[in-house]
Amino acid sequence: MSASPLSETPFPAPALAPKVAKIIVTKVFVRGLKVDAQIGVYDHEHGRVQPLVIDVELDVAASHCEQLGDTVNYETIRTAAQDIAAAGHIDLVETFAERLAQACFDDHRVTRARVRVEKPLALAPHAAAAGVEITAVRG
Incomplete structure (x- = not known):
């Protein structure tokens, strides 16, 4: 009797395969960050704060992260958003988003x-x- 074709494997044993692929991008994210900001183009939006909900996702050129200094600290994202809000009135959410993205690029590892x-x-x-x-x- 011949062996079943299913019992024969043409692939190398798992022990011969590489264990870990090289990490080329680490995604760092913050979701649902709540910040109060003076924002809006309408008269009724001037002189008062409104809530914003912010999501940020960063591609970071970092691998083998063992310590906080090896990657982007979430706190820097929160602080940047709060600083932008504290700087004064902004007309458009587009402007807020662009400023926050630019602040994220202060870390040279963010691509x-x-x-x-x-x-x-x-x-x-x-x-x-x-x-x-x-x-x-x-x-």
Whole structure:
């Protein structure tokens, strides 16, 4: 009786295969960051703060991260968003998103930044939120 074709394997044993592929990009993200900002183009939006909900996803040229200094600290994203909000009135969420993306590029390891800024009250109660999402790449 001959052996079953299913019992024969043409592939090398798993022990011969590489154990770990080289990591080329680490994604660092913050989701649902809440920041109060003076933002908006309408008269009723001037002189008051509104909540923003921010998502940031960064591509970071980092691998084999063993210590906090090996990667981007989430706190720097939160601090940058708060600093932008504290700097004064901004007309557009697009401007806020662009400034936050630029702040993320202060870390030389960041190669791409995706920033989403939502204004939950912009179309309330007709919509859960309105906003913008941008993607920026290091030039």
